[in-house]
Amino acid sequence: MSPHNIVDGCKLVAVLTLWLGPCAGVKHTGGANAAERREHTTHSSVGLGEVVLVIQSQRNSYHARRAGQRKVEILQQAAKLGQGAPVVLLLHELSEFDGDWSILPALPHLSATYGQSASWFFFIEEETRVTLSALLHVLNRYPVQYEWFLGKRLHDKEASIIHHYAFSEDPCSFGYPDPAAGWALSTPLLHRLAARVQYEPLKSDFSIDLKHEIALFIWEEGNGPKLTAVPEFCTEARDDDCASTFTTYLPNCGDPVSEKDVFVAVKTCAKFHSERVPVVKATWEKDAAFLEYYSDVTDASIPTINLGVPNTERGHCGKTFAILRRFLSQAVPRADWLLIVDDDTLVSLPRLRRLLRCYNPKEAVSLGEKYGYGLVQNGYSYTTGGGGLLCLCRMVLSRVAVSRLVSSGCGCFSDDAPDDMVLGRCFTSMGVPITHSPLFHQARPDDYSETLISSQQAVSFHKHWNIDPVAVYKHWLQDTHPRDEL
Structure with missing residues (x-):
């Protein structure tokens, strides 16, 4: 096929897919484009006191204990920095309703209780480590008056049954966050999502894959922001400055049971x-x-x-x-x-x-x-x-x-x-x-x-x-x- 036959980016994606396979050679960043991100690099000055960290904790005693230890580590780190302290919440303690784990039911409470003083909400898992100084450096790249959805980007290699075959024509085009690396919402976006949850029925009664469903809800069929990929949100530690890293999916609690x-x-x-x-x-x-x-x-x-x-x-x-x-x-x-x-x-x-x-x-x-x-x-x-x-x-x-x-x-x-x-x-x-x-x-x-x-x-x-x-x-x-x- 002659390059002159390629008249737009969509056809280029299709050609690359045919030549190289799905996702090959196509880099999706989501959210604001690269030029916008460069433009906004110095527009915000967020302090730790304007950040709410939500640890996606669970009620089981082991997980509640691990999340509590993570909270203590974060607050101790903040004390050493001497730049104020973030609000650190354990998700399972927000209410008596166990369904808060799916995040969307918890948004109205987060918006009403913390949304007036916070600029960012950062969601992490109990085994996610956070470097607060690096996190602030990342968040200050994005002007807080806009809607931002930040995270480490995952995508489907092929249409997936667990995502109801969404974006089957180009599975790579839609990004969703890796929860182990953490993901962030700016407060204007969180406020709007919280309002939507209360008046707009969800497309499905079932919560299956949390990370994909949240990204879909935020994207709102193109009316909301896509995920903006943040390289400093990491799962494995690298030589550069990671704002977050993930310890393990399979914790070592001693010898295995018999x-x-x-x-x-x-x-x-x-x-x-x-x-x-x-x-x-x-x-x-x-x-x-x-x-x-x-x-x-x-x-x-x-x-x-x-x-x-x-x-x-x-x-x-x-x-x-x-x-x-x-x-x-x-x-x-x-x-x-x-x-x-x-x-x-x-x-x-x-x-x-x-x-x-x-x-x-x-x-x-x-x-x-x-x-x-x-x-x-x-x-x-x-x-x-x-x-x-x-x-x-x-x-x-x-x-x-x-x-x-x-x-x-x-x-x-x-x-x-x-x-x-x-x-x-x-x-x-x-x-x-x-x-x-x-x-x-x-x-x-x-x-x-x-x-x-x-x-x-x-x-x-x-x-x-x-x-x-x-x-x-x-x-x-x-x-x-x-x-x-x-």
Whole structure:
């Protein structure tokens, strides 16, 4: 194709995509363009007292403690600088409503309480370290009277199911922030978003991927700002001046829990015995001390256990609650933790055991990838099973959580009810927090930003569609040199 045939930037993107593949050679900055950023480099003079740092904390005791330690570190750093102190908030303490984790429900409170004195709101995770002097240097590049959405830019390499195939014609064109590096909103933007949340219904009742949904809400179909990429918002420390860095996705809380502390329940059915179960056996089954397959038929060759609950096409609530009752019975070895997975889930049990060391098995713990339903309307959170109404669960529950749930009387309204959502509704009514870990994934590696998952030590992925699941397991989940075996 002759260069003379390329008449605009959109066609150039299309040509580069054909020649080099998606995203190749195309650099998206979002927000203000480079000339505008140069123009605004000296227009602001923000002090620490005008910055609100929001730590995206969780109610679980381990996470609340880590977030509290991060807050202390930030305030100690501010005291040494002697330039005033930022406001440092723990997200889970803003209100009694657990749905504040999805950020949007918390915006009206942040706007009304802190918006009159603050110029910037900076959101970080509990393992995000912040260098306050460098953060001020970054924020002062952007005039505070305008709307700014700043962060480390992620994008989809290809249209992704977890983002409802948004921007399928050019997935690279839309950027969303890496929460581990932190992301910032100028106060004028936060005020407008807070007003919108209160009068404008969201396009979906479900909260699935927080970072992408926030970017979409802010972008407002082109009426709001795109994400402006900030190189100083980092995950890995570099030689230049990072304003933020991320410590770890898989914290070191000591020796991993014993293999015998984890009981694994694999949900399957007759039609997948020959297709999916062999993958489990070829990959991660060997790392389980206690594992049972639950099906609608008994198959001695696997073996499977028939719980007396018929297989359902939509939802598996009846089967899941039967598994919960069996876990508490004398029919299986006693263990502190119950992992429930579908038969097309890939899991690293050694990494899971390392992660579980951080949690107290004497507490009611529900751990996994956190979703929400109707959160702006005081809905509830749940540990996703993925797969929509098929509810293919990947969740970890402490024995205490299972015992409290079973004895509560809360349960399925039908065998084919969505089990993950029913469990979430039950735990919410019981006051048991749903704890999120980004190491659990409801989809395939290809459905996530490569930049993001390459920096993780993932615990799980899901679905065998259009992939070699054994190869995926070996590449993303199998440790070459296991360092966590007891």
